[in-house]
Amino acid sequence: MNGIKIRGTGRCVPKKVVTNQDLANIVETSDEWITTRTGIQHRHHCVTESHADLCLWAARSALEKAGVTPDQIGAVIVATVTPGTACPSAACLLQRDLGLPADIPCFDLNAACTGFLFALHTMECLLNASPRKFGLVVGAEQLSRVINWEDRNTCILFGDGAGAAVVECREGWPSISAVLGAKGDDELLRLPGLEAGERSFIAMDGKKVFKFAVEAVPACIDAVLEKAGKTVEDVDFFVFHQANARIIDLAVRKYHVPPEKYYKNISEYGNTAAASVPLVLSELQDQGRIGPGSRMLVVAFGGGLTWGGALMEFA
Numbered sequence: 603m604n605g606i607k608i609r610g611t612g613r614c615v616p617k618k619v620v621t622n623q624d625l626a627n628i629v630e631t632s633d634e635w636i637t638t639r640t641g642i643q644h645r646h647h648c649v650t651e652s653h654a655d656l657c658l659w660a661a662r663s664a665l666e667k668a669g670v671t672p673d674q675i676g677a678v679i680v681a682t683v684t685p686g687t688a689c690p691s692a693a694c695l696l697q698r699d700l701g702l703p704a705d706i707p708c709f710d711l712n713a714a715c716t717g718f719l720f721a722l723h724t725m726e727c728l729l730n731a732s733p734r735k736f737g738l739v740v741g742a743e744q745l746s747r748v749i750n751w752e753d754r755n756t757c758i759l760f761g762d763g764a765g766a767a768v769v770e771c772r773e774g775w776p777s778i779s780a781v782l783g784a785k786g787d788d789e790l791l792r793l794p795g796l797e798a799g800e801r802s803f804i805a806m807d808g809k810k811v812f813k814f815a816v817e818a819v820p821a822c823i824d825a826v827l828e829k830a831g832k833t834v835e836d837v838d839f840f841v842f843h844q845a846n847a848r849i850i851d852l853a854v855r856k857y858h859v860p861p862e863k864y865y866k867n868i869s870e871y872g873n874t875a876a877a878s879v880p881l882v883l884s885e886l887q888d889q890g891r892i893g894p895g896s897r898m899l900v901v902a903f904g905g906g907l908t909w910g911g912a913l914m915e916f917a
């Protein structure tokens with residue numbers, strides 16, 4: 603199978619910033635507790651922006667940076683657990699709003715916080731079978747819609763946003779060596795959806811999810827490196843799902859990753875689920891810290907339960 607590489611990235615976050623102090627005004631918590639336990643200081647929540655707006659602005663920016671025109675796109679996947687409408691999918695709305703070809707697959711994918719990685723792997727498969735060699739992968743969430751504002755265990759954690767990547771598939775390029783997994787569990791992390799009736803809120807056993815994550819992250823790193831035949835030294839940058847700064851700190855300590863080879867933006871955005879990984883990629887590209895030739899090891903985990911890793915290169 604021919605591999606995919608990133609051509610360009612984009613992102614969009616809503617304007618409204620919610621501080622830890624804002625949350626301390628509505629639930630029994632404090633800036634100090636949230637900062638030390640999670641690393642989060644702010645999160646952005648939609649007020650006027652819709653899920654479709656976030657997707658569109660992130661995707662437009664990624665296309666522009668990639669120098670790719672809508673007619674070159676061969677497939678669109680939006681990874682999300684909070685689409686504005688179940689039908690039409692967020693990906694179909696992008697097809698319309700970006701003026702993409704009508705003879706390509708466009709669909710949403712739900713793998714919670716691992717969604718962007720599931721989508722990259724799926725896109726690699728799709729582009730191998732497509733006459734068009736560019737694909738658009740978006741991770742977008744409006745988690746503020748599913749927050750229970752009376753639950754201090756969860757309401758402090760989540761934010762809204764979208765990140766996007768335009769990828770290219772070329773003969774001879776190595777596969778991204780994706781390693782993906784799932785294990786059905788509705789106790790650790792749950793977002794009921796339609797069965798809830800009127801409103802649907804996230805519920806989570808934070809301690810158990812934390813334990814799952816600190817085992818899943820190194821397992822994914824080891825499995826990806828083994829599949830790709832690479833070592834930690836072959837990786838230019840580690841991109842982690844931003845769920846808790848302590849989970850990232852444990853991983854970088856275990857693999858002796860120096861500060862210049864990983865990045866945390868959780869203090870600004872909180873946990874944005876499927877948007878988390880592409881938001882990191884987009885900020886890193888804008889800062890010039892990754893670009894043509896960079897090899898990134900991307901790792902994520904989340905509800906489902908799901909987990910995954912991949913070795914992504916920049917074209």
Ligand code: COA
Nearest residue numbers: 631632635639715754755758808809811812845846903904
């Ligand atoms: N403010 C103040 N106190 C809080 C609080 C808040 N926002 N949330 C919980 N607490 C309290 C708890 O009630 C508990 O009190 P108790 O000891 O009197 O019962 C105490 O703080 C410790 O709670 P605990 O759940 O053990 O904290 P923790 O150190 O495990 O941190 C999380 C909680 C949620 C930050 C942490 O478990 C975590 O990040 N888990 C992973 C979450 C995750 O990654 N989710 C997304 C998956 S993609």
